[in-house]
Amino acid sequence: MMGGMTPETRSAERLVREAVETARLPRPEAEWLGARVADPGVCAALMAGAAESKRLACGDVVTVSRNVFIPLTNLCRDRCAYCTFAKLPEDPEARTYTLPEVEQVVQGGVATGCSEALFCLGDKPEIAHRGYRRWLAEAGYDSTADYLLAGCQVAARGGLLPHTNAGLLSRGQMEELRPWNASMGLMLESTSTRLRGRGMAHYYAPDKEPARRLQMHEEAGELRIPFTSGILLGIGENAAERTDTLLAIRELQDRHGHIQEAIIQPFHPKPGTRMRWAAPLPDAEVAGWTAMARLVLGRGISVQAPPNLGAGLLDQLLRAGISDFGGVSPVTVDFINPEAPWPLLRDLAGRCAAAGQRLVERLPVYPQYLAQPDFWHGDMRARALRHATAEGFARGPRAQAA
Secondary structure, eight states, rough: GGGGHHHHHHHHHHHHHHHHHHOOOOOHHHHHHHTTSSSSSHHHHHHHHHHHHHHHHHHTTTEEEEEEEESSSOOOOOOOOTTTOOOOOSSSSOOOOOHHHHHHHHHHHHHHOOOOEEEOOSSOOOHOOHHHHHHHHHHSSSSSHHHHHHHHHHHTTTEEEEEEEEESHHHHHHHHHHHGEEEEOOOBBBOOSGGGGTTTTTTTTTGHHHHHHHHHHHHHHHOOOOOHHHHHHHHOOOOHHHHHHHHHHHHHHHSSSOOEEEEEOOOOOOTTTTTTTTTOOHHHHHHHHHHHHHHHHHHEEEOOTTTTGGGGGHHHHHHTOOEEEEEEEEEESSSTTTTTTOOHHHHHHHHHHHHEEEEEOOSSHHHHHHTTTGGTTHHHHHHHHHHBOOTTBBOHHHHHHO
């Protein structure tokens, strides 16, 4: 074989080259490449093509959002096999934030130049936990979604732009939240129905049914909500299912144009969970699947890699076509992954510079959506514009204080 290159590598280079030229990786070609991500030659071809695709999409810019993380409640009716965030009511770490506590976190965010209030919370805890359901009723709320709306109003009036990731929401709930959110999101995680089977990661998680999560993505698109999706790598899915998940996200974007970013998140086993002994994907495969995401999703969707979950492979991820680091907070920890501290923004900027790229702070909504009034409701766009540069990025702490 000429130069030691395998037939698979030659085929991969050809397919990747065509994908970069056309900004489209068709399903059959994506499935072929996805089945071979673990092959070093194929992985190298994917990463080279993804880096070029990223350059064509946004040049040397990699974005990050300076935010505060508000876990409104860590009660949840789902029991995912890998999760340490969800708590039972009797757990001493179970907590639901009061609105004055939300306000206090928001004030800390404003003081440190943040623009985003990220709301993450358990899925429909009132269905599973009677005491919490009674607490909501006594406080005057019909559901967690109603209480979340009040929290978003506190954050918006306090000077931050809410981004809500609250698990499954109905169309009506998203409509109510929309005027008080700059953007919203739901990790698709996987289109694999196998993961809902006995012994699998989502067996005790009714809200992880793929069809229901896809429906919420669809309804968010119909409502014109700038939306975050994503894939979770290594929770029991196979290569074909990973590829199908990425293609499903692309198809949603094709129909509605609302998927602003996709998070490519690697699973890490955690003590105390049912999946504590499961092996995570090797770093090279995480980088390969990140590159696959860039090539499958195309140039219109930002590819996000949480920097605290891949601290040891940031350089590889920057070569694999990522264009965003998500939210990084100077105030709060990552309550979903508290064992993984945020990097300092100046350190991230240094890593980007070493890779020939440039870190730019953004809002929770991307510039192309800020420019489209039909993606906004109420006065939220006016609020966002007060945080934005002329190019639609975040003004930064010094400019906000001026």
